[in-house]
Amino acid sequence: MTIESIKTLDSEHWIRIGGQLTVGDFHKLQRLGESSLERFGRFRILIELDGFQGWSREPGWEDTFFLSEDELQRVRIAMVGDEKWKDDALMFMGKPIRKTAIEFFPASRLAEAKVWLAEGSVQSLFLE
Template identity: 35%
Template sequence: MSVEVKEGVAGKFLEVHLTGKLTKEDYQHFVPLIEQRLKDKGKVRLLVELHDFHGWTAGALWEDMKFDSKHFKDIERLAIVGESKWEQGMATFCKPFTTAKIKYFDKSEAAAATTWIQE
């Protein structure tokens, strides 16, 4: 799995780029970065871009559930940029696990995702 976290234009905006299959170790890499931003800025906005994404290992799924329960109210907006129908379904699936406004964008709409996350 390849994980890259970038700070967006606004201090409370982060981009997370995911490629391949997400592992527990990947969470140990990017969750501390998100949590530090939460500590520094309060609520954050995330743009998650999926490229050639193949889902989660069992350990990663557990880490995701722990993150979601701990940060239920900490994410203001979540933009998911993806390449497939099942990734689009993730946007709907995520809604019960957060108070964030969630929106899916096709990869051809990446610029619109960035605009929406910064509104």
């Protein structure tokens, strides 16, 4: 698994994920979100799935969650990648049961994902 930081500006992060996501990688993303929420009161992330191969089958997933319900109300997540991952990725992030702003965009709609993430922002790395 590779997680590459493309750009960061305050509470906004653009990362690229390739290969299989491990429990350890997931915890790194979780800490990134927690840190942004503590420092800036919000967290916006563009997750570009490039050569993504799903989730590892190691133990530990049963104890993972991506931020608390209260924190997730201050979060906006856009995932961009191959549409074959759309349903699984949205389910993994809890879209069907959480009130978080989470959307999946096909790779061809990267520009649209950036605009969606930047909604309500005066300045955004996604508008550069």
